[in-house]
Amino acid sequence: MDKSFEPGQIESKWYAQWEGNGWFKPSGQGEPYAILLPPPNVTGTLHMGHAFQHTIMDTLIRYHRMRGYDTLWQLGTDHAGIATEMVVTRLLGSEGKTRNELGRDAFIERVWEWKQQSGDTIERQMRRMGVSGDWSRTMFTMDEIPSEAVRETFVRLFEQGLIYRGQRLVNWDPVLKTAISDLEVVSEEEDGKLWSIRYPLADGSGSLVVATTRPETLLGDVAVAVHPEDERYAALVGKTLKLPLTDREIPVIADAYVEREFGTGCVKITPAHDFNDYAVGQRHGLAPINIFTDDAKINANAPAKYQGLDRYDARKVVLADLEAAELLVEEKKHKLQVPRGDRTGQVIEPYLTWQWFVKMDGLAARGLELVETGKVRFVPENWINTYRHWLGNIQDWCISRQLWWGHRIPAWYDTAGNAYVARSEEDAIAQAAAKHGGTAPALRREDDVLETWFSSALWAHSTLGWPNEKAMAERGFARYLPTSVLVTGFDIIFFWVARMIMMTDHFTGEVPFKDVYITGLVRDKDGQKMSKSKGNILDPIDLIDGIELEALVAKRTGGLMQPQMAAKIEKATRKDYPQGIAAFGADALRFTFASLASHGRDIKFDLDRCGGYKNFCNKLWNAARFVLMNCEGFSVEAGAPLAPQTEAERWILTRLHHCLTEVEAQFAAYRFDLVSQALYEFTWNEFCDWFLELAKPALTGSDAAAAASTRHTLLHTLELLLRALHPLVPFITEEIWQNVAPRLGIATPSVSLQAYPRAADVAADANAAGEIEWFKAVISQLRRIRSEMNLAPSKAIPLLLAGGTAQDRARAEKFGAQIAFLAKVESRRWLEAGEAEPAASAAIVGDLKLLIPLEGLIDLGAEKTRLAKEIARLEGEIAKCNGKLGTATFVANAPAAVVEQERQRLAEFSSTVASLREQLQKLGG
Template identity: 45%
Template sequence: MTVKQPNLSTQYNPKSTEAKWQEFWESQEIFKADPNHDGEPYCIVIPPPNVTGSLHMGHAFEASLIDTLTRYHRMLGRNALWLPGTDHASIGVSTVLDKNLRAEGKTRQDLSREEYLKRAWQWKEESGGKIVNQLRKIGVSVDWTRERFTMDEGLSKAVKTAFIHLYEAGLIYRGNYLVNWCPASKSAISDVEIENQEVAGHLWHFRYPLTDGSGYVEVATTRPETMLGDTGVAVNPADDRYKDLIGQTLTLPIIGREIPIVADELVDLEFGTGCVKVTPAHDPNDFEMGQRHNLPMINIMNKDGTLNENAAEFVGQDRFVARKNVVAKLDELGVLVKIEEYSHSVPFSDRGKVPVEPLLSTQWFVKMESLSSKALDFLDNKQEPRYIPERWQKVYRDWLVKIKDWCISRQLWWGHQIPAWYIVSETKGDITDNTPFVVAHSEEEAQEKAIAEYGADITLKQDPDVLDTWFSSGLWPFSTMGWPDDTADLATYYPTTTLVTGFDIIFFWVARMTMMAGYFTDQMPFQDVYIHGLVLDEKGQKMSKSKGNGIDPLLMIDKYGADALRFTLIKKVAGAGQNISFDYDRKKEESSSVEASRNFANKIWNAARFVMMNLDDKTPQDFPAIDAPELAADFELCDRWILSRFNQTVQQTRANIENYALGEAANGLYEFIWGDFCDWYIELIKSRLWQDATSKERLAAQSTLAHILDGTLKLLHPLMPHITEEIWQTLTQSEGTKTLAIQSYPEISPELLQPQLEKSFELLFGVIRTIRNLRAEASIKPGAKISVILQTESTEEIASLQPVTNYIKGIAKLEQLTITNSLEEDPGQVIVGIFGTIQVIVPLSGMVDIPALRSKLEKNLAKVEKDLKSLSGRLNNPGFVNKAPTEVIQAAKDALAEAEKQAEILRDRLDRLQ
């Protein structure tokens, strides 16, 4: 592919340019990492998006951050690897497949496991790569040759190895415990897969009669259907109201079961009546009390959320239907006391989007204490990993301290099937809680183990459950490098350098990786954890499918370009871990901030065209080095100033990226490129570029232009890779496989820093802006030559202004410029502006019709004061304030503030019209 472009087109077309360079980088394997590269390794593994997913703004944001870091470190000469891949998303894929089956009038059970998995793999091949192809549109510099999937052969081997090691070490066990059950996916889920939602519900009060007929106790519950599984009632031992009842029994309404009254300190004296029903098989707290008091555990629920044979007349009913019917029955029996409105937190399945049901179930668990203690040891004694920002370290640590055993089995077919084989009866083949089993890498190995332990005449059946998706993704940083085998990638790139991820999956994923890595590799899987915030909508709300407030990043890319979207998202990062708001007009499907970044891209493009048109078809390599002795004598002040500003920007940008202050880096580059380079330097040297081709002053200006443009493209490349690559290729007239992406990142030249000169130019620009504002205020024609007096008592400011007087006169179109520490003569009628401690005085005699100008300003002020009076009257009127909608009142307040600001400006202008 030929990448040379003879000229830049008159307009920048991001769509064609970005597609071209994305294809070029990938086809030429520019980002393919080499373990033998002599640079210091820099490695990031992508937080693997679900194979079911499609690109959303959060993905675009995260990818932009990671790509900026990776490109930057690659340009520093480091051996950079950004490893891509996707997660198999057990519940997500199962939900899609089950939905497709329902459309055919079938369920999963109508297919064999093999048929179901064949469909799953077929779906994955046809649709699963969607998000990967979408990520390509962002321009990510990943090594696609190393793309991984959590169920590919290598990672499956890692998962089996990890499971068997943990089992043989006594850290994985199988037991019958209360788990979080998702009736939608019909699977157990972990604590971190639960989202608590505030729900407006009810608190039902019932009477449970004492068995001896001497009275009753009153209990309150938010889940009345679970009373069918009650095996006790608990009171606090310090509660004087019920001390005499402890040890007595009650008769459970509807069921007629005799249940004891027990004393337990877990009971909150202030909740409800102080008596709580105990349902050990359906509530975590009740499960603990049931174990302490040896209460029976009666499960009343099927795995689909309907009630089972233990639910008497309500068998087969959905749990929420049964709730209404149980309440009606209790009312009929005369034991319903009252129903209260009650708002409370309800756990929902993050994937299934339905309320979770605590359910007694036989599952596989990981003992977490030894795993978490090792991660804690790294954190407390080695400060690994380092969290940015640091406050998330405490959140991570607290969770490791309070951790519970992890339920890792899921009642699904898509995923890593648990490598355990049960010794079952040839006739029944049923698996019970007591069925013996062996754990092995394969069925053949399981057969050998089973024969050795149980004899030759056996039948094996593999556990039908699969592992929690987070089990395999917990191994991601090292399984993707080839673990458990000793590979060159593992030796070179592991531990990885940086993890970039959202705060919302610290528990889901980050902690899983640190614990797994600590146990299996005796190292933390990454040095730094850079936590970013969420992308919020234009109202500051979290984007979600249910709210319908998501913003399609592909729409933004199609309209404005990937570089513009990337730069916008990064520029908005005020600090690590902070959320960012994304402005968006939903009617027009437009974003003013992305449009501003697109305009920035156009500004760079047009500036580059101007520079190249004035280089006489030369490249930066054709000019003398910027520190060449033959150039030094021909540099003007503005050349030295822009070189100083460029090196200052290099220093700041490098420091910001190294410290993960990517938003500050973007803003600094924006200010330098748009302001210093485009608006000021190019304007200052235009007259020199029009000189004779042999002019030394022209050569110095050309050399500086070429050097600054080349360096600026390199500085900006990690953030806006496509447009910078396109311009750089044209500027340097590169051919073949040469690419900006692997050029050296600019280094600071300290000898070119001139802070005092930069101060002079800050004064220069401030004075020019003030003069331009005064010209506009006084309605002086743009082309008219005027006189200006700069008065300041600061000798330092006078000394700084003296060298740049010619620039001020030329740019501000001045006939005469006077710089003084005091006014010796009366300048007559003037208009005055202030910049810092400098008075900028423009004499108006002969230039402006002063009475007409004063009249114009007074009329404008009168109109604004009239608006002020009207707005103040409305806001001081109780009738308006008490009745008008909130948004109308706020609009009036905003209008009042704006009018006050306008009035202040107009009065100031009149005061200064001396």
């Protein structure tokens, strides 16, 4: 092994071997364990959320693969209708071309060409993270298998009366000219204005005043509503108003939607341009009037003066005309939530248009039942409340999009507007012929495509070949459905998780997954959401490979439109990362993510933790080099039984047993933070810090049997530890394991193919553990004294022992050589009964007192100061214990074991203080 751990030199080498040898593919043997990768956008690159979730999934897959499960990690990418169409449209624009000039077929061909050239970036980046999914089965949502599933699903739902076409309000992006989902709308508070406008009564008897943030939409008003119990307006309900700037009259209606206390208590109703108003209009039978074109200009339903104006230009003209007509009562500043499309940044319009919808009430009731009855389990379980809330307030699902890239809706129209939903054009023609007496009229194919969430909702069963029976058999439909767990974010519980549950159950009778592990959002170290505008985005690949400061600045400021924002981000970046970002490697990044994966919502990512886990990797590397150097020329036959000769060996195996017990429990609970903590503490504290030290006396001693046994245990424990760590840090463990395995006669080609170590297979020895814990306490106390006395490591010290039990005497004798070796003790003796203690630095281990005579070793004045500080510290701890035990509520309400523990602590602190005071007195203090 090289002297230092260099992750860049080993990661690509081992990944290529793992994938090339087909070790990521399902084995077909053992109990099935399957995970679906939430398909990232084909346009995207790996971000911190991806890297975090992929680490969790890969850890689970590697763990279960090593435990003998038949593991399938179904990989794939989403065609990302809107995002991909935008990318290719921009590429065409850079060439001086437009989408419309190419036409639909040529445009789609160009998108496929782009996908082949540039669309697999994220898959390459996933490999850098160590993703061990079956790449040979990877699926793209526009591939033939999922496309067939989409067609079949749409047709069956239509035939079952669950899909219909209707005119409804949708979120409309006037730049993209398509409906978008709620998930693609970002609402943020912005500064705006509120205008109060007078609406005269038609009979001339007065007027009502309404307030609005969008005065241009009054051109589409169909009523003014008041609360039915508002006495101020009771006499006006049923009368009509003159709609300003138009020649129309509109009624005054009563509806409980109105808040009497807000504003004047009068609300303009514009059903074609507001979701709440649409519901009011439906209740009162009011026909909506759409006043916008698909690019948010005023259409022919408004007075001629305003037609063709952009919505914001129309606002200015409307306000000027209202003021001229003396109908504008007031204008004031107002904070409001503005919905913007996440792709274009444009303000979204509620827009009345013809779309395709899925009826959701029955599907939602069944989806809720499956979770309530435990067929699908949420982890953490509190997320079931979010699921319940969404399904309990569900609306029909708008599934159509006005795009070219995507799954084209399988519907055809005749000249009369009749729609024929069919699996193919031939089937549609046959339907039309039957309707028209045997002769089919000319048909036109639906232009719209399905939104990407529609195909994603089928992901669990479509990736397993449904509905094609041959593909289902080849891809293991019956074996892998339901899958074992879905790892995803809380923000798409409704948009994806719920729809998968509903669709998979509806078409297969199975749930898509048994568990849903909900992760939090990865935020920066201050808890802020990562975004380009904040300049706090971290690229996982930069953390793996490192990035120089100038390149990091360019990446964070590139593409920002506002120079002031770019300058601010550059300044902050130079302050936070004056040396750029160091290369941590994939293993350190993965361990960092695992350590943060608790059951909380937000994950604060601190780069310092990455550095800490890089140190952990270095520690493991150096420990392995120590073991291999001290086992040079030593090996055992494959399967040779382990026969520990020393208590240190039996102790480390006991600690490994306890570590693996904890790891097994926490994997089952999805507590990856506690899995990583258990492995970290065993690796760093017990194996590297203690066992390597405890092994040295045996390795250098004259007992050949103890030396050979210790070498065997060192190799055996390290090999088991590498296996235990492999799911979290696959690259470094593979590299080290390849050097360790031959010494143990292991012929398996990869650590990933070894069985995961089980606690039941590692013997525990409670007696040996107790002996070594006593020995560790003695060594720790002697090292503490040496450190406080500032003694050089090479300086030998005398040791006096006082008090103690018969067991202490036996242990001191048994471990005498090891104590001398590890604590650099040149002489050791017990004080005789009645013998006065010399001036010495003391420590207590149970009933045993350790004394290091000070004469010739230290400055007595400094030792007095040290003892006084330690006494003061312990007196503070005694005060805390007395405070708790003196509180009646603590003694009455705390668990008995906790109260007893506090009493023991008090007794130990008090005993130690008494001994230290005695020692201080002997020094004349």
